[in-house]
Amino acid sequence: MDVTNDVHSNSVLRDLNEQRGRAELTDVVLEVEGRSFPCHRAVLASCSPYFRTMFTSGYAEAKQERISIQDVSGVAMATILDYAYTGRLQTEPDQVQAVMSAARLLQVDFVGRKAAEYMKDHLDVSNCVDVLMYADMLADCGLVEATKKYVASRFDQVTLHPSFVQLPLNHLQSLLDRDDLMTNSEDNVVQAALRWVDFNQEEHLQHLSTLCKSLRQSLISTILRAEIENKLVSTDSKIVYSDNTTKRLGQVRTELQVFIREGFSDSEHFSDAECSAPCYDPSTGRLYAMNMPENLNSVTKSVTVTTDDELYLAGDITETGMKEGQKKFYQYNHLLNTWEPRCEMITPRASCGLVYLKGYIYAIGGDDTKETAERYNPSCDEWTSIPPLPHPISSKFCAVTLNDSIYVISNFEGCYSFSTTENKWSKIADMLYPTEHPQAVTYQGCIYCIECNGKCGDSSCVEMYNPTTDEWKMTGKYFYFFDTATLMTYAKTMYLLTIHSGDDPEFDTDRDGGCTTLNICQYEPKTDSWRSLKETQPVPPLARWLNTACRTKCLTVRMIPMCLGDPKAYEMDYCCVGGYSDDSFPENSDSDDPSDQEDSDEDNSVEDGQSETDDGDI
Structure with a gap:
C-alpha cells in the first residue's frame, strides 16, 4: 500500500498551533520585550537555522527553559511565530521593516524575502528614501537597487520630500550619476544637490565639489552654475563638472x-x-x-x-x-x-x-x-x-x-x-x-x-x-x-x-x-x-x-x-x-x-456612400 494523506501536514501544524496557544507540551519560552511566547523547540528549529544551531549546539540556551531574544520586537516575533506554526505571513504595513529585520536575524528566509518584495511593491515618494537607507543598512543589494530605480523614476517629486536631504553622500552621488532620472531638466538635478547642501551646510558644503562631478555642465543654466561657484568660494574647492552630454531619460x-x-x-x-x-x-x-x-x-x-x-x-x-x-x-x-x-x-x-x-x-x-x-x-x-x-x-x-x-x-x-x-x-x-x-x-x-x-x-x-x-x-x-x-x-x-x-x-x-x-x-x-x-x-x-x-x-x-x-x-x-x-x-x-516599415493608405478607405471626389464632408 502506498497512499498519501493530503491533509496530514496541515492537520499537524494546526494541532501544534493549538498546543502553543494552550502552552501544552511546549518546552521553551521566548522572552521578547517583556512578552512570553511558549513554543516547541522542534517547530522553531525546523524553520529557523538560528534556533536549530541554538538548540543543537553547546550553547547555554540549549538547556534553558526561558530564552531572552534581543534586537527583535514583540510584534515581529509574534508574526514570525505565527508563520512558523501556520505557514501564513500576515502583518501590518508599518511593521514590515521590523519583521524583515527579525527574519534576517532569525534566518527565516521566506519571511525576509517576502518582506523585501512587499517593500519593493509598495514604494512611494514618501517612503522610498527611508527604504533605501534601511536596505543599505541590511546590505540587501536587490532592495537597494530596486529602491534607487524607483527614486530615479520619481526623481523630481522625491527631491522635494523632507527625507531626501537625509541621504548619505554615496547614495546621493550614485543617484545623480544615473542616466534614467525622470527629471524635466538638468537644473532640477542641480537644485536637488543644492537643497541637500543647504540642509546642513556645516557638514554638506564640503561635498559640493564632489557632487559637481555628477552634474552635466553643458545642460546646466548659467544662473545655477553661478550659484554653485558662489557657494564654493569659501571652500577653495576646484569645480570639476561631468563632461557627459547625454540628457537624462525624463528629458527625451x-x-x-x-x-x-x-x-x-x-x-x-x-x-x-x-x-x-x-x-x-x-x-x-x-x-x-x-x-x-x-x-x-x-x-x-x-x-x-x-x-x-x-x-x-x-x-x-x-x-x-x-x-x-x-x-x-x-x-x-x-x-x-x-x-x-x-x-x-x-x-x-x-x-x-x-x-x-x-x-x-x-x-x-x-x-x-x-x-x-x-x-x-x-x-x-x-x-x-x-x-x-x-x-x-x-x-x-x-x-x-x-x-x-x-x-x-x-x-x-x-x-x-x-x-x-x-x-x-x-x-x-x-x-x-x-x-x-x-x-x-x-x-x-x-x-x-x-x-x-x-x-x-x-x-x-x-x-x-x-x-x-x-x-x-x-x-x-x-x-x-x-x-x-x-x-x-x-x-x-x-x-x-x-x-x-x-x-x-x-x-x-x-x-x-x-x-x-x-x-x-x-x-x-x-x-x-x-x-x-x-x-x-x-x-x-x-x-x-x-x-x-x-x-x-x-x-x-x-x-x-x-x-x-x-x-x-x-x-x-x-x-x-x-x-x-x-x-x-x-x-x-x-x-x-x-x-x-512600409507606408500605405490601404485602410484609409472612404465610407460607404462617400465619393473620393467629395468636397470633404462626411
Missing part, C-alpha cells in the same frame, strides 16, 4: 498617442491585449505597449493625463469573491511601465468621468447615487468631496474640460458644467441629437461630441458645443453609419476615426470571416467640414482592436518608448491592415529605425 520623452478602451464589446478575441494599451508614434509609424494593472476590470476604468504627462487611472481590480466597485486609483510610472496605487477615492465608482484641470484630478459620477463628485490633489495624495451634480446621470456619459470648467455630457439626462472658480454646477444646453454612448474632445475653444457606439443601428453626426453662446450645432453635412467611432486631437488637429465591419474581402478579415476597415477624417475648421485622409496615417491601423471597445479614449502623452512593452499583443491586427506585413512588423520596440 517622445510624444505618443495612447489608446484606452473603456468597455468591451468583443474582448474574447483580444485577451492578450487586454492587459496593455497601444501607444503609437505617428512620426515613425512605430507601435509600443503600455502595461495596465493586472486583473483590471476594463468596463469600469477611466484614465486622464495631466499637463506634465502624468497618467492617472481609476479602475476596479476584479478578484474572485470580491465585490466590484473604483475606489481604486493609480498613477503611471513611466520608467518602470507600471501603475502605482494612490489614495483610494472617497466613494466607490464605476465608469466615472475622470478629468484633469489646473493641478487637480476630478472624478465625476459613477457612484450609487450617480451624482456625487470628488477632487484629488496630487501634491498631498488626498481626495476631497465637491458639490454633487444637480441631477443623477447614468454610467453612459463623458466628461471633458474647457477653460476653468468641467463639462458632463450624458445621453438623455442633459448636460452640465462645473465651474472650478465658483465651485458650482450649472445646466447647459442639451445636444440636438442626444447620444447613448457619448465621447467628446475639446478643440479650439469648443466641445465636439459623437455617439461612439454605432452598433445600435442609428445614424449619427458630430455635434459642436460653443460655451460662449451655449449652443450645439452639427458639423459637416451628413449623418452616417459605423460600428464604433472615436474623436481625437493630435498636433493641433482634430480627427474622426470610424470603424466599419462588412464583407469586402479586399480589407482586413477578422476571425469570423467578416472585414473591418478603419476610416480617418480630418476636421477643417474654416469650412466646418470633414476631409477623408488618403495618404497620411495619424493613428495605428488597429481596426479590429479599436472595434472591440464600447468607447476608446485617445490621449497624447510624452512617453519613453524604450521603457514601454512589446507590442506583439497587437501584431495580428497591426500586420494585417494598412499594408503592414509580418516581415515589416517592428519586433523590437526599442529600435529607433523606422525604415523597416
